[in-house]
Amino acid sequence: MSAAPLPYETHHIRVLPWRDAVRTRPAMYVGSSGPQGAAHLVHEILQNSVDEALAGAATEIWLRLLPGGAVEVEDDGRGVPLEPVPGLDRSALDVVLTTLHAGGKFDQRSYAVAGGLHGVGLSVVNALSSTMEVEVRRGGRRALARCARGALLGPLEERPADGGRGTRVRFTPDEAIFGAVRLDRAALERRLMEQAFLLPGLRLHLDDQVEGHARSFCFDTGVVGFVRALAAERRLLHPQPLHIVGEHAGHRVALALAWTDAWAEETLSYVNSIFTRDGGAHVDGLHRALLSAVTGLAVADARVHAEAELGVDGFDVREGLTCVLSLQMAAPEYEGQTKALLTSASAAAAVEAVVAPALRALLEADPGLADVVVGKAVEAARARAAARRAAERARYQSVDAVFSKEVYQQQFGVRSKNWHQSARWITDQDILGAHAAAFDGPSDALLLDVCCGSGVVGASFRGKVGRIIGLDLTPEMIRMAETRLDEVVQGDVYDLPFPDNSFDAVCNREVLHLLPRPERPVAQVFRVLKPGGQFIVGQLLPYGAADTPWFFRVLKKKQPLFFNNFTEDDMRALLSGAGFVDLQVTEVLAWEDIDTWIDTWETPALERAEIRALYTRAPAEVRRAHPFEIDANGRILDKWRWLIFSCRKPA
Amino acid sequence: MSTPLAQVDRDREASRGRLPPLVGTLTIRRLREALARDAVRRQVYEHLASIAEIEGAHGPAALLRELAESSGALADGHIDLLRRAGEPLTGAPMGGAVSSLRAVLRDLEGDLDEGLAGDAETAAAEGFPDIASWFRSVRAQRVDHAARLMAAQTEGGAA
Numbered sequence A: 001m002s003a004a005p006l007p008y009e010t011h012h013i014r015v016l017p018w019r020d021a022v023r024t025r026p027a028m029y030v031g032s033s034g035p036q037g038a039a040h041l042v043h044e045i046l047q048n049s050v051d052e053a054l055a056g057a058a059t060e061i062w063l064r065l066l067p068g069g070a071v072e073v074e075d076d077g078r079g080v081p082l083e084p085v086p087g088l089d090r091s092a093l094d095v096v097l098t099t100l101h102a103g104g105k106f107d108q109r110s111y112a113v114a115g116g117l118h119g120v121g122l123s124v125v126n127a128l129s130s131t132m133e134v135e136v137r138r139g140g141r142r143a144l145a146r147c148a149r150g151a152l153l154g155p156l157e158e159r160p161a162d163g164g165r166g167t168r169v170r171f172t173p174d175e176a177i178f179g180a181v182r183l184d185r186a187a188l189e190r191r192l193m194e195q196a197f198l199l200p201g202l203r204l205h206l207d208d209q210v211e212g213h214a215r216s217f218c219f220d221t222g223v224v225g226f227v228r229a230l231a232a233e234r235r236l237l238h239p240q241p242l243h244i245v246g247e248h249a250g251h252r253v254a255l256a257l258a259w260t261d262a263w264a265e266e267t268l269s270y271v272n273s274i275f276t277r278d279g280g281a282h283v284d285g286l287h288r289a290l291l292s293a294v295t296g297l298a299v300a301d302a303r304v305h306a307e308a309e310l311g312v313d314g315f316d317v318r319e320g321l322t323c324v325l326s327l328q329m330a331a332p333e334y335e336g337q338t339k340a341l342l343t344s345a346s347a348a349a350a351v352e353a354v355v356a357p358a359l360r361a362l363l364e365a366d367p368g369l370a371d372v373v374v375g376k377a378v379e380a381a382r383a384r385a386a387a388r389r390a391a392e393r394a395r396y397q398s399v400d401a402v403f404s405k406e407v408y409q410q411q412f413g414v415r416s417k418n419w420h421q422s423a424r425w426i427t428d429q430d431i432l433g434a435h436a437a438a439f440d441g442p443s444d445a446l447l448l449d450v451c452c453g454s455g456v457v458g459a460s461f462r463g464k465v466g467r468i469i470g471l472d473l474t475p476e477m478i479r480m481a482e483t484r485l486d487e488v489v490q491g492d493v494y495d496l497p498f499p500d501n502s503f504d505a506v507c508n509r510e511v512l513h514l515l516p517r518p519e520r521p522v523a524q525v526f527r528v529l530k531p532g533g534q535f536i537v538g539q540l541l542p543y544g545a546a547d548t549p550w551f552f553r554v555l556k557k558k559q560p561l562f563f564n565n566f567t568e569d570d571m572r573a574l575l576s577g578a579g580f581v582d583l584q585v586t587e588v589l590a591w592e593d594i595d596t597w598i599d600t601w602e603t604p605a606l607e608r609a610e611i612r613a614l615y616t617r618a619p620a621e622v623r624r625a626h627p628f629e630i631d632a633n634g635r636i637l638d639k640w641r642w643l644i645f646s647c648r649k650p651a
Numbered sequence B: 001m002s003t004p005l006a007q008v009d010r011d012r013e014a015s016r017g018r019l020p021p022l023v024g025t026l027t028i029r030r031l032r033e034a035l036a037r038d039a040v041r042r043q044v045y046e047h048l049a050s051i052a053e054i055e056g057a058h059g060p061a062a063l064l065r066e067l068a069e070s071s072g073a074l075a076d077g078h079i080d081l082l083r084r085a086g087e088p089l090t091g092a093p094m095g096g097a098v099s100s101l102r103a104v105l106r107d108l109e110g111d112l113d114e115g116l117a118g119d120a121e122t123a124a125a126e127g128f129p130d131i132a133s134w135f136r137s138v139r140a141q142r143v144d145h146a147a148r149l150m151a152a153q154t155e156g157g158a159a
Helices: A018-024 A026-030 A035-054 A092-098 A121-127 A185-198 A222-230 A281-298 A302-306 A314-318 A345-365 A367-400 A405-421 A429-437 A475-481 A519-528 A545-558 A568-577 A605-616 A620-625 B005-016 B026-055 B058-085 B097-125 B129-155
Strands: A060-065 A071-075 A129-138 A141-148 A166-173 A203-208 A213-217 A242-248 A251-259 A266-271 A321-328 A446-450 A467-472 A487-490 A503-509 A529-541 A581-593 A628-630 A636-648
Touching: A018 A026, A018 A121, A026 A035, A035 A060, A035 A071, A035 A121, A035 A166, A035 A185, A060 A185, A092 A121, A092 A129, A092 A141, A121 A129, A121 A166, A185 A203, A185 A213, A185 A222, A185 A266, A222 A242, A222 A251, A222 A266, A222 A321, A242 A345, A251 A345, A251 A367, A266 A281, A281 A314, A281 A321, A281 A345, A281 A367, A314 A367, A314 A605, A321 A345, A345 A367, A405 A475, A429 A503, A429 A529, A429 A581, A429 A636, A446 A519, A467 A475, A475 A487, A503 A519, A519 A529, A519 A568, A529 A568, A545 A605, A545 A620, A545 B129, A568 A581, A568 A636, A605 A628, A605 A636, A605 B026, B026 B058, B097 B129
Parallel strands: A060 A203, A266 A321, A446 A467, A446 A503, A467 A487, A503 A529
Antiparallel strands: A060 A071, A071 A166, A129 A141, A129 A166, A203 A213, A242 A251, A251 A321, A529 A636, A581 A636, A628 A636
């Protein structure tokens, strides 16, 4: 055996003072010791003010970003009590500032509902701030408490009363804990806007005194206005968002929902105005209610009978849904202190009980609306089945490398409707510019843009070449490309409809990975190029070995026609194997908005959710190799690695 | 310095006295099969739990996760017993950390030499270019893992 175990006696037991406990393990209280943790401090203090508004006691909240990293939150609520707490001989303000699990939200006597729960918010923020001051106006008094790293610096200072009311908290997240943090103003602004929608009539102000930016929010439209704002860039499939409010067993539910022409679902959920990023019981109840209301109604619908073998499911019903669910309830239970996921089982039953009959009644009262909703669900079920069939057909046919033109035409025909809005990479100027910059040839060169899509890649060569011809399979894409290129031909890349040695240059972007046996189209490109002609081909690739299988899974779930997960070496081998020489490579890194990218017809809802899970649960070695970010609202930005290969047919 | 695991195993083996050697028995084959089954179960249950969570079926998801965890613990138990006959991936004698790295590397190299490249060819020949590409992607990562293991052995420490 190894050396004798270390001694473990009573005198080794150490009781950490509460401040040290919080500062030693900040992530236990605020989720992290990085920028997200610092942002959580702001949310905690802001929530105290919002709870005053929820209690009907505050009408206005100010959030100020001050020089030196300080933050100030002020409200016109009741103010933290200043009187001594019985038995403690200290003022209530002193107690809530310097005692964990002290506050007025443990029962429903001061706050019927509240976002804060455990009486830890103010004291934890105090412990994790290098300085904090709290000014309270209440009952004709105005008092100030000053603290540093959780310790009160002296007795309350009495100041001349000014007749006002409320609480003002100014604090500076401690650099020793969080490092030098720059708070995300846009995220804070979003948070204030959300609260303004959730609590109609409440005025919220953001004042960034560092960068000189101020905004105020006050809406009387509630969750309906919230849904309208969320769906601003989508087309609603019915004139107005649906609005459902109701109460069940002490749970107050407010819901607005609208079906849009998007494919992805966007549901934002709140409990006592706190954003539940990962959903939970209340969202489960909503999903059950949606499914039962829509399928219940659809039983009498002939289309559903006709498509019965498809099995319309919950994802189909929610496709394209934009939705805000706000629940108010006493004593909610969450998984963890950051309250991202509600676990109170009663919430699921309450939301379902309120929403299912109300939604059913709305749909039954408006046959046009019911037609839209049922039609959308049936369309989603069909698309899901078609996406599955697309992959299967392409796979079976690829045995002989005869790819199914219809499958590609169908997919890209549908996607042409919002092609340029469906992802950032399509019109990214850095990526397009890198293709054009790679060209080195005569100014009267004849360029072929293979699988040209809307023609943006070929058009990026305008001014550098003499004439640009596009080729694509899909009529809808050809019509778009005709507005940018000199001529567009319908044809397929496995059998280019051009004589040998026709072009000075050929360009192509993000297509080869969709083609079984990619060496055949590359050989076709080689054939139609003149001797010495240049082939410029851009491809999205993994960063290295560590993220290669992970990236395969992301791309395959997004796109059933994804067949080749090229690495840089694979691409080099593919091009040199076809006979190309003089290979040069340019790298472009470009942020892609994953939530927008996966909001497409060919990516069924389950796969969309699985793609998000691949990011949120990416293994450490993938995270080290492949940069991506997930913001506080769960949106994913991935820094994609594009390689633009340039090579030549030997002269 | 702690006692190498191999020494602990040898000590335990000695104290076990009259037990027959495990190597070459039907029992070890059954243990290996049980390990394969439970390791696969653990992974599949985890996968199904993730899908159930996405569907909002948190009750079934929690049950599947618990069963996955339990299967993982069973797999770990199989490995515990297999250790009597050496390092479970290759059957090489158990040793310290460096020896474990060597065994894992040997197993990976076997996979690289005999498995994944041929798997990709099979998938391509049967008309599954995407699955062939998947096998190639896996192989790329395995090659990287093998390089890391070799580097760690050279340094004489952990990967």
